[in-house]
Structure formats: structure tokens, C-alpha cells
Amino acid sequence: MKTSVNKFLLTLILMSLFVLAACGGGETGEDDNGNQATEEEDRIYTIDDFNQVKTHEDGAEAIDGGVLNFGLVSDTAFEGTLNFNFYTGNPDVEIINWFDESLLAIDENYAYTQDGAATFEVDEDEGSMTFTIRDNVNWHDGEPVTAEDWLFSYEVIGHPDYDGIRYGSMFTIIEGMEAYNNEEADTISGIEVLDEKTLKITYDQFTPSLLASGVWAYAMPKHLFEDIPVADMSSHDLVRRNPVGMGPFKVDSIVPGESVTYVKNEDYWRGEPNLDGVTLRVVNPNVVVQSLRNGQIDLVNQFPADQYPENAEMSNVEFLASIDTAYTYIGFKLGTWDEEEREVVMDPDAKMADVELRRAMWHAVDNQTVGDRFYNGLRWNATTLIPPSHPDYHDETIEAPLYDVELANTILDEAGYEDVTGDGYREDPEGNELVINFASMSGGDTAEPLARYYIQSWDAIGLNVQLVEGRLMEFNNFYDRVEADDAAIDIYQGAWGVGSDVDPTGLYGRNAGFNYTRYASERNDELLAEGLSEEAFDESYRQDVYSEWQEYMVENIPAFPTLYRARLVAVNDRVQNYAVNFQAGHDIYRYELAVTQEDANAAE
Template sequence: MTKASWSKALFALMLVLLLALAACNGGSEESEGSGSEGSGEGSGSEKSEDGLYSIDDFSTEKTNEGEAIEGGELNYGIVTDTAFEGTLNYNFYSGAPDAEIIAWFDEPLLSWDENYIYTNDGAATYKTSDDGRVFTFTIGDNVNWHDGEPVTAEDWAFAHEVIGDPEYPGVRYGEDFTNIEGMEEYHNGEADSISGIEVVDEKTLKITYKKATPSLLTGSIWAYALPKHIFKDIPVADMIDSPEVRENPIGMGPFKVESIVPGESVTMVKNEDYYKGEPKLDKVTVKVINPSTVVQALETGEVDTVDSFPVDQYPDNADMSNVEFLGTTDKAYTYIGFKLGTWDKEAKEVKPDDSKKMADVNLRKAMWHAVDNNAVGEKFYNGLRWNATTLIPPSHPEFHDTENPGLEYDPEKANQILDDAGYEDVNDDGFRETPDGEELVINFASMSGGDTAEPLANYYIQSWETVGLNVQLLDGRLQEFNTFYDRVGQNGDDDPEVDIYQGAWTVGNDISPDGLYGRDALFNFSRYASEENDKFIEEGLSEESFDIEHRKEVYNEWQQFMVEEVPVFPTLYRSVLVPVNNRVQNYSIALDWAPRYHEISVNSEEAQTAE
């Protein structure tokens, strides 16, 4: 690709994404404006006549009230019914609660805009070669680790070396890394260094990729450094459990870790030397808040805000007087996954197994047809979650196929599919046996958390029972967060007792499905792989896919392909609701918000309490 064509492709990508987002947000300016002008007392969405809410009626920007004081402390809640794991480094973490904590004290070297495209406004800038394969990164001179040492090109290269090491214990290694020249040879022990990574000088790093892909502009560059002066003497296999990750984590972000109560809270103080300027707050405490007590924690001012408010609790608390509710469409969906294989630890790829209980696509299709997710969204979430149709959510309007209905609720069709496939009740116990006449009991893993977790799992079980399928909760109970992900395979160990599971994914800025459904993706918990899927993923990352229309066509076809194959099926798209105490200023949940934690301030020492 010539320099001119590369520049043209980049411009076209930015333009189309901008227009797509503008079209998606059309008509929302008025509602966002009214949210900004509100009093902050329970600001949010008005319930419609049918008792439902719309995420389109919420603002993403907090209203500022009064004048900010100097300093102050913010209390931030992570809503979960389990302890956070405590893997507090971007290069090693796997759970969302840990990511929420890390974001306060560390950050990527590259920033992005509201269209998910990398910019040159962050801690590092970048330039590309004529063919779009070589990226040259320059880290700012004033970007330092919390111990005062500069963040260097060596640190950035070191992060790649650790993740590419054959002893690396984390979950990051995949196609984003194997696309770097020499990475696979290094990973396989055939080379002592990564030929495609060059440290030019203290602040300049050059990375050569095997192929130019549109994903390089929107998320597949690993933008997180690892302080080599701290980790260089720690064996790679031991890094994830080291005190440098678990007890004394370090970053380059606006706040510095002061103390940790394992699994419960992390207290941070401001980083006065933060490269974007001294933070306005003196201190931030991030703590775990149980979903059952989150309302009380907000009303009493125990926390000023939380990562995400349980939307099923919103109707009863929409008028909470001491907070303003912000909201947006989440980059996420919940889904039902079918176990179709295992993870090959040696090959580091999915190993499909046709003998698996859920291997029959007819059984999987019938289970999708049997559930009414429109009803789930309305009954459990008052419209703040809604029926999902494909595996690319509407948070990415340029690629979400609005014309694809997925497999619609149709229990009669589900029954017919099962009948035709030979699943019959041969012993008159009310449940279907396999086509071979053997008992069919499907073990369902679902997570605990919040008031809706158990009734929602029971709803799905009852829906499948209606079409004659005997689905039972794994171990007869809901699974705690960390246990759930261990059993579905986040460490590469797939529990053979799990047949199906209910999970959720937050998708990345880049919409390529490779990281969740690729053959070499550890997060591909269904363990599905096929040559057809490989081709779709490859084509979506091809040079031809710099043409946005071509990439949209590829991903529309992939969305339909996954509807037909059903290794998983999406259940609900999600909104994010974030209540923010009235004393808090300069708070936002907009897409490009993450780099701006240093701007948050408060107008009083104590949080407001509910009337």
C-alpha cells in the first residue's frame, strides 16, 4: 500500500466512523442537553407509559454544581458480590474488577477518540510507514513511572517480550502479537529477540507488523508498558503472583497506589508529576460494593459513584436525591455459550470436539429459539437491557447489522427442530433424550451477583424445560465470579462438567472478533473453531478491509454465519448507568473519558446524602 493510499484509507475510516456515530446519536443532543441543565437530583430517564426506560434519554456528562474545593477525596465503588482478584497490572489481569482499579493508576501510552481511533494526544505519538506495517512510537519526555523513573521504549518492548515469552502466564498472547514480525519465532524459542521490535532510543520504539490491518488503528497495538527496572529479575512465570503486581503495583497514571486491602479496597494518592498535570483530587479509594448494598452506599455517601449501577434497581431509585444518573449504551452483551471443545495448552489454540454434548447445531438453535429475550429485557431490566441479535453490539453502529434479527423467539419452531433432529422423550418423563436414546442432562454454569441473577438463570432453565430439555444449574447453584471463569476456562482448564454457560463480554475498541472467537483466543470459551470462521476473521483484518464498506460486508456476513453456527448466542445488549454524587465535578462516561481522571474534582469535603 502506498503512503497516499494508506493516508486515504485512514481518512476514509475516520470519516465513515464519524458519520456513523453522528447518525447513531441523531436527535440525542436535546436529551443530553436537558440532562446537563438538570438539578442533578435523580437526573436520568423518564419512565414511559408501559413502564420502560430508554438509554437514549440519559446524559454522559455530569452537571457541575457550585465551586470546586482544593483537593478532596473521591470514593469509587466496584459493584460485585465477590472480592477482586488483585492482578493489578494491565499485562496480566483478566477480570473486569481489576481493570477498574488499574485504570486509576495506570493507562495506555496511546489515547483514542470517540470513534475508537488512536490519536497523537496521549503519552506517546505514532507515525506509520508508507505501507502501513511499520509504526514508530515516541514517548513524551515528561512521562514517568510513579517511582520517578522515565517510561522508556525498553519498557514498552519489554511488555511485548513478557507476553510473547513461552512462560507467560496471562491471557493476552494472540493474533495481535503474532502479527508482529519475529514474535512467533521468539515465542517458540527459535529466537532470542523479536526481530520486528526495535528500540531506536530511550523514547522511540519501532514495531514492524507482518500485515497492515484496519485493527492497527483501533486497538490491536499493545499500548501498555511494563517497568523493566522493576520486573527484569522476576521469572516471567512468577510475575503474575509477584508483590510487584499484587501488593505494590506501579503505573504512570494520575494516582499512585498507597495501600491495598486484598479483595476489598485500594487507596491511591495523587501523582503530582502526572504528565497531563497535577490531579485535582488528593486521594481516591476504590472499594468493592455488594449489589445488595449499593443503594445504601450511594444514599449515605459511602461512595460518590460506582462503575455501573444494577439497572434492575434503577426504577426504585431513579429519584435518589443526592446523585445524578448518567447513562450510555455499553460496549457489551450477555450471551449463552455452548462448550464445543477444549483448550490445547501446548498448541495454545482451541481444540474442537465433535463428541461434546452440545455439538449438534440443531440443539443449539432450538435453545436460542426457546428464550424470549425481549421479555427478559422488559421484565428484569425495564428496557435498560434489550434483546440482542448478533455478536457485534450497537455500541459499534458502523458494524452492528441492524437488519439481522438473529434467531427469534419461537418455541414452536424450537420443538420442531428438536423433533426433526431426533430428540424425543422416549421414557415419558417430560424430558427429551438424545437421538441415540440416552439421557440428556445439560449442566448450566451461571454467575451469582445481584437480585436478578438467580431468577434470570431460572427463567432460562424453565424456557428450555418448556421445549423438553432438562437443564440443571451446575452443582445446583450459581457460581461466584472468579470460580465461574476458572471453570469455563480462563486459565485454559475447561471443566468437563460445564455444558453451557451464561457469560458477558465487553468488546474492545476494535471490533475484530478474533480476540473472543479466534482459534488462538483463550477467551473463546465455547472452544469453537472452523475454517470458515478463520476466513472471516482473516478477511476482516485484510488490506482490503481498509475499505470500510468491504469490512462492513465481511462482518455482516460473519454475524449471520455465527447466527447459523450458534457456538454462542447473544441474549441482551446493555446500558451503563452511573450515579454520581452531586458534589462531584468534571465526571463523564463518554467513550474518550478514560484519560481524564485527573480532571475530577469535588465541591465539598463530604459527600451529599440522600434526603
């Protein structure tokens, strides 16, 4: 084996990566070895260093109107599928959130409240929820949002011609939904329109998730979509160019992939927005700092954590942060998706089928050091697939594999992965050449060096891991190929937003299209079902179930989480009433955004 040589190479690449991650201004000095270092490179930040809501210490008053400039940080164009029922990528939902919204509000614990555009009543004995849409909730064209509109979104997603990815456990538990999806019924028997503003949904299985963001709470304007074939909706102008919502701002114009201009919705149900409008534009991570410094943009959806240390004292912005409901991870391709049956099919002969190979690869990477050195503590070692954004369910006591190269080598040796040919790389237990094809996304200063770090880490234990086609993939292409189970991909580095409800079925269930690892097992099915059972209305029972599920996934490793992260945003000084997460827990809503002057402040 070439382990000792690889360790030396790994040390060199780590040194070079850490220099890249910490480059920039700052006071310099010498460390104990006489090497030059910056203050930013040495400082480790924590989530506790930041507020979640924009403060107003200068006492400035908001002006009437004004246009806010929002930066969507991305190195690629947005796809432009601008409807909650059809979008797939986070860039598109960032655009949607300005002009459309959920009918149900949530609090800081992600439980539904009565503060949204619709209120609700629960009948646990009957297994139903009845929703009432407020009388003053209207679409942007002035038509009222009705119970028929809400039902229509369920009919579209449940339709056999639906080409999106939403149809899953959130829908199949509704009485009559599967019969409708299988074309055995023309209607969904479990959804009733009681009157123009009242909708009742009855469930075959009433679960605790239904009270915590487990209801599909996004309506579609039926009067606009009803004559469009379901198969054609996702490509229609009402989704791509002229979307209509019920939110505080209306879409005025779109430059596909580049920008969106919004004007205020004077008829917004919470009240007339303070701003006249919003201009959203895609901002490359490489120029986000310059755009903030010169006042071209007022705020960003997410500031690159690797660029924060050298810009922490930017004079014209305030940095806010919260624990993100997301994590990055390494996923192993273990099967395929059966579109007809809409379920995962495991492949026992998949290249990554051996859990010991997957376990060794987890032990080979030092994620805590990656978080400290690449992101100065703003990302940190992840242990389980339920992140600490859900503190009642994240089990921090679980002992996940930690960085241990010696143990990784031992695991591979004992599993029969040996260097038969003497070329420094291990063959599989049958003596066949083992080349592991790794897909990773482009984006930001650290994307390529981080991917190279993982490759070099696996190289250090004798595994020949290569980037697919020798390069990083842009966002849309990456997820298209991962979702399509491209045979050229064996492992991939992805990221998941877990949403408000802790239930992981939508990402790791047998019938979840988002289960990109294509892993399924009877025990996984059982645990996920227990988390949605009647017994799980007892919070302590549900916590125990999800602790066991986290432990189970740590043992079986269809994917391993790499980093939890802070969601870091930068907000220009002229902006008021901005929260990292607009939710009832902050008592701040998007329509309350305001500015104190016409133009953004530039940095001194």
C-alpha cells in the same frame, strides 16, 4: 411431552421474576385486570434518557483537593492481579484504570489519536508504526517511561513462560514474535528501540485494527520487573500488593479483595490531579443503593440496572449512561483448548455439538421481555456478536432467532430429540438421557431468578437443564472453570466486553484463549482473516466482511447473545468532570475529576 404443563409453570415463574425485578417504592395503581402495579414496573427506559457526562447546573465551584469514594460493585472479592499484562477479570481492570493507563488515546469512534502519552507515525508500505513517548511521562517512582519498557511488555507476553491470557493475534502478527515465543530467537526482530523514547514495530500483516486499538499500548517498568522470572511475575508483589503505573493516581495501600487507597500523582504527565486521592472499595449489589443514598460512596463503576426504576429519583446523585461495549450471552462448550499448540480443538462428540439443539435453545428464550421486565429497557434483545456500541459495524438487519416455543419444539422434533422414556424430557437422537449442565454467575438481585428463567424456558421445550452443582458460581470460580474447560459444564451464561476494536478474533478466533466455546471452522478463520486484510482498510469492505461474519455466527451458534445493555452509573452531586467513558471524544480525563465539598451529599 409436558409442554403445556411447562408453559403454565413458565408463566408462573415469569410472574414471580418480574415482581422481584420491579420490587420497591413508587406510586401504585391497578392495571386493566385489577392487579396492583407500580409506575417503575411499567416504565421502559432507553439510552436516550441519560447524559454521558456529569453536568454542573448548580454552578458550584470545585474545592482544592478532596478524596473521592469509588464503589466497585461486586458480590465477590476482587482477584487482585493488578497489571494490564496479567489481569483477567473486569473488577481488576477497574482498579488498574485509576493508577495506570494506555500510552495511546482513542476518540469516540475508538480510533487512535495523537492525544495520548505517546504519538505515532504509520508507514503502510513498510507495514510499521513508530511510537514516540512524551518526555514528561514517568512511572510513579519517578523513572521515565521508556521505549525499553514498552518493548519489555511485548517480551513478557510473548515469553514461553508467560502465564497470562494476552498472547494472541495482536502479538503473533508482529515480525519475529512467533520465533521468539517458540524459543527460536532471543529477541523479537520486528520491534526496535530507536532511542530512549522511540519504539518501532513492524508487522508481518499490517491490518486496519492496528489503527483502532489493535496495538498493545501498555508498558511495564522494566527496571522493576527485569530480575523477576516471567513465570513468577503474575504472583509477585509488584502485581498483587505494590503495583506501579504511570496514571493520575498512585496506589497507597491495598486490603486484598476489599479496597484500594490511592493518592494523587503530582507528576502526572497531563497535569497534577485536582483530587488528593481516591478510595476504592468493593460494594455488594445488595447495599449499593444504601451506600449511594447515605454518601458513603460518590460513584460506582456500574449501577445495577434492575435497581434503577425504584431509585431513579434519588436526590443526591445524577445517573449517566452509554451503550456498553459488552453483551451477555449463552455459550456452548464445543471442544477444548490445546495449551501446547495454543489453539481450539473441536470435539465432534460434544454434548452440544448439534447446531439444531443450540438453535432450539435460542428460540426458547424471550430476551426482549427479559430486558423490559428485569431491566426496564436498560438491557434489550441482542441479535449478533458485534454490539451496537460499534454502530458502523453492528448489522441490525440480520434476522437472529426470536422467541418461538412452537418453532423450538419443531426443530427438536425434526432433529430427533424425543421423549423416549415418557418422563417429560427429551432424550438425544440415539435415545440416551440428555442432561445439560448450565453454569451461571452469582451477583445482583436478578442473577438467580434470571438463571432460573433460562432453565425454565428450556424446560418448556422438554430439555432437562440443571445448574452445575445446583447453585450459582462466584465470579472468579466461574471463569476459572469455564476457561479450564471443566467437563461438568455444557453451557454457560457469560458476558464479554468487546473492547475498542471491532475485530472479534480475540474472542472467537481459533488461537484465542478467550474463545471459551472452543468453536473453530475454516470459514470462521477465513472471515476473521478477511477483516484484518489489506482490503479491509476500505471501511465499506470491512463492514461487509463483519456483516457476513455476524450472519455466519447466527447460523452456526457457538454462542448466542442475550442482552445488549446500557452502562449505567450514579454520580454524587458533589462530583465534577466525570464521564461514563473517559476518552478524547469527551475531552475529559480522569485527572480532572474534582469535588465541590469535603463530604458527599446524602439523599433527602
